[in-house]
Amino acid sequence: MSKKNISGRKDELLILERVLLSPEPEFMVIYGRRRVGKTWLVREFFGEMICFELTGMHKASLEEQLTNFAQSLAKATGITVELKRPSSWSEAFSQLERFLESSFQRKNGKKQVLFLDELPWLNTPRSKFLSALEHFWNSFGSRQRNLILIVCGSAASWMLQHIVRAKGGLHNRLTRQIRLLPFTLPETEEFLLKRGIKLTRYQIVELSMAMGGVPFYLMQAEPGLSAAQIIDRVCFSPTGLLRHEYEKLYASLFDESELHMTIVALLSKKRSGLTRNEILTFAKITTGGRLTHILEELEESGFIESRIPFGKKGQDSLYWLADEFTLFYFSWIKPLGKKKVDAGYWLSRQSDPARNAWAGFAFETVCLKHVRALKAALGIAMVETSEGPWRYQPTGESSLPGVLIDLLLDRRDASINLCEMKFSQSEFTIDDAYAKKLRQKITVFREVTGTRKNIFLTMVTTYGITDNAWSQELHPDNLTLDALF
Template identity: 40%
Template structure:
């Protein structure tokens, strides 16, 4: 377990389940490459009473044959044939019954959805195994990893049959934070400065597997070329593999994320429906599944708790793909190194830093000294109205405090201290006035700047009420 970085809550939950006085059904879910299998294998030091890995696209007959071979290797017996999943779980029950009963008997099923192929009756067989035998034993711990959150939602959590309310522990693995990213890379001998680590996060988005591919002997730009732009680059085809592995009807999902990649400020569900030709029920389901998989996030519009919420694409890998890879036909093996100083890349870093800040809103609250205070997060945007002479306005992140203070957050990524120009100060004052007028709020408005190295001194700095720097984002 020494290799585990972060995952403290998950570790504590697994420890609780291992030491409980009842049988435990544990579901570990999250997007592909997030480290579900690694977490379980490290926690149990790869020692299980039974472990089986589901295979993608394999027929039920072949899955059963594989299950039989694995069961025979663990049990030392020779179960001759398994006709269906009912027989498979009966055989597993017979084997587990032969083990010492004075400890938890650990069963690990990796990639469980891939076992549920076609009309395989897998879920009903699992129900019979768990309800008919495992629960009564009080010392079975069944851990299953699930890459497809839609499968977990509709086959397990919302199951109206025997598995309804039987899951005793749900563990959702989210991407690493900046703090966890820094700690993980340090274990691999990569100790870049925090400016570079933040850039790395903009590309790889806290997904542990992607970080494991970085070469400590290369610079950041060389690594990006190696992973994305070199001939045979390791992650050049990852986008299609990612969505095809996560979702059925992957084309609809990629259409939604591509659409959101073109609208950095987000889109309402109504806007998404109007832009796509698929049935609305399919779109609704796809949006929910993308949100559960940490690909997109839903942000409420300030002052409107139900209507007008916007969805943003927040998977950094997908954003990077659409920005620099999807239409890149240059065949330049060092494309990133050759375009590192381009305006296109600087614009991308600016918008990506905003998402980095939004993902680390807890660290921002801590830096402001309000982590323990009740707050709400929202966004705000209004389109210009030429007929009424009203300008438009947008605030990507708003933190509203219980003590009637509202932080209007400005997020700036730059190579040194950020200097506020006179015209920008005027624009901020005009925008806060527009915000107060349209929202009718009488609460105190403060401008909070979140920057890499702070705000430079100058006469326009008076607009800044509070500051958060890049270092604050790296706090645990």
């Protein structure tokens, strides 16, 4: 077991340590989006305890998957000649049982890890892979006290449907589960420092706004470069990892990825989010059931999130784009098409008004993922809250203007934090026009909702707010980007 090279992942490491110390057989699932570090985490933590590893092949036939199994088994047994391909998954798992029995004898009762990676790809049509896995675990694996079976997959919705919420032979067989998410900002900071990359927190936020906290993306960063230089190389150079990542990302996760990409494209243009009915209309999807399935797949994979607006119920949820890289792609990479750009393209856009518009949206996206940190900075970490947006669209003869509030913290102590997120390269200045807009938001919110709760205005900015007449009048809670760490 090795933990020294693992950044962040404190909660996940606790789960893995419990698995390792368990006196019972363990069957655990790890799922999360592509490139988030599932495979690396398992290999780094368990190391030589992995006695057999099999990785599914994308869009391969049953015969190709079984050949892959035979090669993996030969490697695990140390045989230099290729083993005969099993005729079915049932036969493959029988071979695996015999191998594990001999391995348990050789290892003298030590823990053994069986690692099946990219499980959805192994389950090809009519292959009966799942039924063979069920039989293997129920008849053999669940009786081996020293066996740890770990299954991984990037197709989060498939993993939930067929493993986590399985209704057949695997029903209630899981002992642990981990949904691996991208790094938070403090985890990103730790990850970069371990790789010798020293950036200011402002630049770490800037990097996260373009790439998110996806470890594999962050691995492309090099020491001695600024965040803007890293983004230039990774996103805009012809050989940059993320220049052509978007299509691969969705196609590798979803069988019919066109609709998934249509929905995220819609959400990339709607900062305020869209309701389910709005998505149904704009995406021209004819069946509600199909949309439900696609939204679940996107949400479980971390590309979108649903939030229940203040005072509304679940069916009124707003969906918003939560993946920073997808937002960056639609804002900057997609408009270029196949056009080649000169080195320093992103560096030359630092004062571009379009960059400021994107940065505002991207910073909000980052902040919304760190609500727990914001609550701690406000001193209300232990106060029960419900978090969500609020929007008012005037109808009929209403004299009130339309209002969008990105984040409300509705607190159990009869208070509400109305949060505004602003990204800037220096202190943010509240001027007369913006002060009027803030007062308007508070007034409209009070009148429409009829709330009697105390309302605290909370500003989340990069470097704080300028001390002037308007900031003194509004007197907001003032959180800087350090609060996000």
